[in-house]
Amino acid sequence: RVLAYGDSLTAGFHDDGQRFAPYGAALAEALAPDFAAEVWVCGLSGLTAVQMVKRMRAKKLRDGVGRTGKGLQRVVLEDGPFDLALIMAGTNDLAGGVSPAGLVTCIQALHFACHELRIETVALSVPPNEVCPSDRASGSRPTQSRRRADYRDRWLRTNELLANWAAAAAGAGEAGA
Numbered sequence: 001r002v003l004a005y006g007d008s009l010t011a012g013f014h015d016d017g018q019r020f021a022p023y024g025a026a027l028a029e030a031l032a033p034d035f036a037a038e039v040w041v042c043g044l045s046g047l048t049a050v051q052m053v054k055r056m057r058a059k060k061l062r063d064g065v066g067r068t069g070k071g072l073q074r075v076v077l078e079d080g081p082f083d084l085a086l087i088m089a090g091t092n093d094l095a096g097g098v099s100p101a102g103l104v105t106c107i108q109a110l111h112f113a114c115h116e117l118r119i120e121t122v123a124l125s126v127p128p129n130e131v132c133p134s135d136r137a138s139g140s141r142p143t144q145s146r147r148r149a150d151y152r153d154r155w156l157r158t159n160e161l162l163a164n165w166a167a168a169a170a171g172a173g174e175a176g177a
Contacts (some may be wrong), residue, residue, distance in 0.1 A: 006088035011043025049106035
């Protein structure tokens with residue numbers, strides 16, 4: 001069994017939250033017939049990695065569009081067992097200005113929580129966000145361009161740090177990274 005845990009990208013948020021198409025179903029279909037996998041999805045739209053870490057033990061989490069889910073540890077303990085967890089988080093943190101180092105520390109904490117429960121993990125990179133927060137912000141074009149460049153730099157640095165951590169953890173034989 002595979003757990004897909006993360007933010008709105010995991011939930012499959014689209015059409016302004018009117019519809020959801022989680023990637024879990026497509027993943028299970030793509031793996032078949034060679035590998036039969038049940039993919040359990042817990043996507044929390046609007047939540048940050050920082051919030052996910054703080055609420056890991058929560059029995060009930062209400063996300064930004066009013067849907068409910070659970071904290072990561074609660075999902076694992078109540079809905080497991082899982083053989084693997086795919087963790088995708090960080091889009092909302094970057095939009096909120098969280099530093100790359102701070103964000104990666106939070107993402108690592110989510111992985112470590114799974115490792116403590118003997119679940120291997122896959123660290124998914126933070127996908128590009130073509131509509132970055134600066135697009136909605138007021139200000140002159142040069143100001144918006146600087147915000148966009150800052151966002152892109154933080155996004156690139158976050159994924160670089162995440163990839164370096166995952167490679168180092170895998171090279172050290174650390175469970176699941």
